[in-house]
Amino acid sequence: MPDNAPIDHAAAMRLWERYRAARPDVATDPEPPSVERFGDHPELTDALLALVLDGTKRATAGLVAEFAAEGQPLPRVGSHWIACDSTGAPRVILRSTELRVGPFASVDAAFAYDEGEDDRSIESWRDNHSRYWRRVASSLGFEWTEQHEIVFERFDVAWTA
Template identity: 80%
Template sequence: MPNAPIDHDAALAMWAEYRAAHPAIATDAEPPSVERFGDHPELTDELLGLVLDGTKRATATLVAEFAAEEQALPRVGSHWIACDSTGAPRVVLRSTELRVGPFTSVDAAFADDEGEDDRSLESWRENHSRYWRRTAAAIGLEWTEQHEVVFERFRVVWPPEVADGRSA
């Protein structure tokens, strides 16, 4: 079963609330992208749960996925909204660090910051390789470890009850 469609109206409402509360920080020229972690409901909600409980503060996405969706790569300071499997927006995230490199360039610190499984580099490589085999195939590519990956660290900035440091 796939994830439900994203509720873009609710996401824009969440963005408007954040912008009203933090006009000096929420200065993105365009509304942020509205995304979700994972490619099926169980994974989406598991990963979002790790964000909400403070465990997950990094994510990795194939550059090819951004290209396939005709999206620009994120930039430091930009925002995005993460939704749950029902399509409901749950958090506004702000990119704090970005690096593009091959799958093989990931290090143990990044794997730990992603907060998944046992947080080891070995499990990160195994789980992401399996995931990207699926997602690359879905956009017509054959997965290899030389694919470029966007390694992104982020902060949760909204809503206030789950924001890192309880502020933007």
């Protein structure tokens, strides 16, 4: 499976500055936003980003252990982050609207639907996310189990590139 290209952090900060200049009322984060991407390979990254851009995907979930491994603080309501495509180009600024930390089993059908992936069912959510987190955990040097804490996040699109 090919890797995503490196993230263009300079371009992401230029996008952030344009957003801050246009929306100083909401771009009040004390620190620059994190710059990330959905998925762990180009095809998945671009497919998930397309769901964000077309309005289907308005939620995401990540392992607390991923944030720790990357030295990233957990998101907070009102904070922003920049999502990049598989080429590393920043495409969209997202603003967290709802956050919850819980175990895998605590996902509900409404959250699975809001993630917008596959058929939007809780069954496909569980299947796809368990496979994804097994890959991520392996790449980080641990074995994923359903007991690992997950950040369940809903977001709005604040700005597009």
